[in-house]
Amino acid sequence: MKQEKYMTDMNIFARWGVDRPLFGFSHSLPVVRAVTLAGGIGVWGATRNTPDEIEAGLAVLAETCQGRPFGVDLVLPKNMPETEDRSLIEAQIPEGHIRFIEGLRAKYAVADDGQSGLRSRFLRSQEMGAKQLQAVIDSAVPIVAMGVGSPQEAVAQAKAARKTVISLVGSPKHARKAIAAGADILVAQGYDAGAHTGEIGTFSLVPQVVAEAGDVPVVVAGGVATSAHVAAALALGGVGVWVGTAWLFSEENDTDERVLAKLIAAGSDDTVRSRADSGKTLRQIKTAWTTEWSADGAPTPLPMPYQDILVGDFLGAAQRQGVEPLLKSEADQSVAYFDRRATVAEIMDGLLGDYRARRVAAQRLVPTTSAHSGRGHEGA
Structure with a gap:
């Protein structure tokens, strides 16, 4: 009976003609296309793109994915400013936070080049979110993912x-x-995941979400790096996996070689959740940036979008000028499993590998009835 339900749930992939139960999230269009063409479903993280860029990017994917499915991911958080007016946000940033950034600018010799950064090139607002969503609605993309909340009207x-x-x-x-x-x-x-993530670890979270979900399929994210992780995700009640960090090591991604070296050197304990980038928790590799914000005397990061505007221009300049201590990347705790560049197809082969055999083996280990009543041997 359990196997029958498993096969039914897997039809969320089969109905799109997909034979590999994997969503591959990336900000890179070539990576998204490569994941889709390799038998998964690529998902483009487009929340930092303008509506025009979203329209153009989705058109490229529709043209080059050979009729196979792909998706787009937007972040549509609550309580954002109504309109696109950066000056109103800047006027409310505390002087102490401004001085802190100016101190970092001097310490790391980051010249103010007068340009914006990824987080400050436009203001995250209700107005911008509505325009981004409309660009998605008007496109041919079949799958829309929403992170950091799913507003009912947007759904x-x-x-x-x-x-x-x-x-x-x-x-x-x-x-x-x-x-x-x-x-x-x-x-x-789960907590293990890169980017915006909560407080509950993947193994604790997934069964709870599966219990809440009923007939709604659940995909597993956070720390997925091998076919054993995929099999574990399925054994926990998931129907597939959502993977992001792995593609930072792909040949199709334009990861800076200095950042790639940091990613290759990183173990799972070399990532940290920090609010320094956006005001929301964001798992990334440890760098001078995260160290500075966790030091004694550092200010508390501001809420989104104030933190975006506070740090965006500075981080953009540091990246453009190649200020090595500040070069960084989001990454989840699976970063420890990757140590070289490879193609997306090769990475997918490693991720999925023998997951079917591992899944069958895991099923044999699950008893049909509980051997103990009550709460068992907790704490043993």
């Missing part, structure tokens, strides 16, 4: 356009809200 708008909606969740509470909003698929993203 309804996407579904009215016949898009499949995926909601990334980090707690059972978030799962309930996403289901109530109408999400078609949940991604249970």
